[in-house]
Amino acid sequence: MIPRRTLKKLAEQNGTPLFVVDHNELRRNYATFKKYLPRVQAYYAVKANPDPAIVKTLFDAGASFDVASMPEFRIVYEYIKDMPDKQRQDWIWDKIIYANPIKANETLQELNPYKPLVTYDNYEEIRKIKKHAPQAGLALRLKVTNTGAMVELSSKFGAAPGEAVDLILAADKVGLTVEGISFHVGSQTTNFGNYVAAINLAANIFKEAKDRGYSKMNLLDIGGGFPAPYDDTVKPFRELAGIINRELNRLFPKNIQILAEPGRFLCATAATAVSKIIGKAVREGKLCYYVNDGVYHTFSGVIFDHCHYHMKSFKRGPTQICSVFGPTCDALDVVSMAEELPGDLQLGDLLYSEQIGAYSHASSTWFNGFPPATVVHINQ
Ligand SMILES: *Cc1c(COP(=O)(O)O)cnc(C)c1O
Secondary structure, three states, rough: OOHHHHHHHHHHHOOEEEEEEEEHHHHHHHHHHHHHOOEEEEEEEHOOOOOOHHHHHHHHHEEEEEEHHHHEEEHOOOOOOOOOHHHHHHHHHHHEEEEEOOOOHHHHHHHHHHHHHHOOOOOHHHHHHHHOOOEEEEEEEEEOOOEEEEEEOOOOEOOOOHHHHHHHHHHHHOOOOOEEEOOOOOOOEEHHHHHHHHHHHHHHHHHHHOOOOOOOEEEEEOOOOOOOOOOOOOOOHHHHHHHHHHHHHOOOOOOOEEEEEHHHHHHHEEEEEEEEEEEEEEOOOEEEHHHHHOOOOOHHHHHHOOOOOEEEEEEOOOEEEEEEEEEOOOOOEEEEEEEEEOOOEEEOOEEEOOOOOOHHHHOOHEEEEEOOOOOEEEEE
């Protein structure tokens, strides 16, 4: 956690709303991931927080990257563009996965010269890849159970297990190479059984593909979903890692490369938002604080990520249950209907919210003319 006096000082220097990123925490999270999942290569899911400085720190720490659009690809490419051609080509092949199963033709054309690894989950996509990015390697995205995840991802993407091997053989038939299988168990998955079920399903599909004559698969991508420790109901990462390692070692021989796409796990705990109280009212008997950051901005995760962030005060005093509202004119702009805060906070006082690094600033807008929070990096 970033010390309160540091947050206060930074807010004085830079104004609010402020989004403070601690790069030591990014490096710690990456090291934790590597330590407990030594067999797994971590591809940071850039969409969780695409700040180029975050990408750079993880790049320097040795991370690989999951990108899902050309702008995300270019954020990573910036750090490898000066490598010699061959080295850059190998780096992209080894360290970037374009993990959006649906890609526009124009995107595929742009990607093709880089010979990337891309995911797919349907026949139309095979035709598109064959025509527009024949140099790409493929990973089949499998539909897996997302039970108990905070953010469900299986209704939009993933081949049904019964169709998986047909889709692998169909790609092979047109001369594309399916390198392996990917899945996503849902974001902020606290139900560790999802990983067990998905890894077992993937192992069955490897076997069925082999039985039906396809034995070129050499990678398994276990996706994202690794939970951030938002509260003590989230069991330790070490426990999840133990379960994953056990299943991987039981079902996948050492020559199968294992990838993962952690987003939230790497960046959620690395940022704190600081906002300022700009209004105060009592409505229907409840104290309401209005702050200069809200759900169209850093707190966008309240809407898109189904995430709840706690607001804390720098000042102490008798507390009560308050509402905290964002600055825009939209009644949807509610940070929280129930925060325990001191009742005597004044206009100009600051509030802060920790563990807000993922799916927050990333989806901030300019709605109603209010700009996104200023970003400050510490321990860079
Ligand atoms: C969003 C996403 C991720 C990152 O998920 P987290 O739950 O943040 O780890 C990884 N892979 C894909 C394909 C995604 O869409």
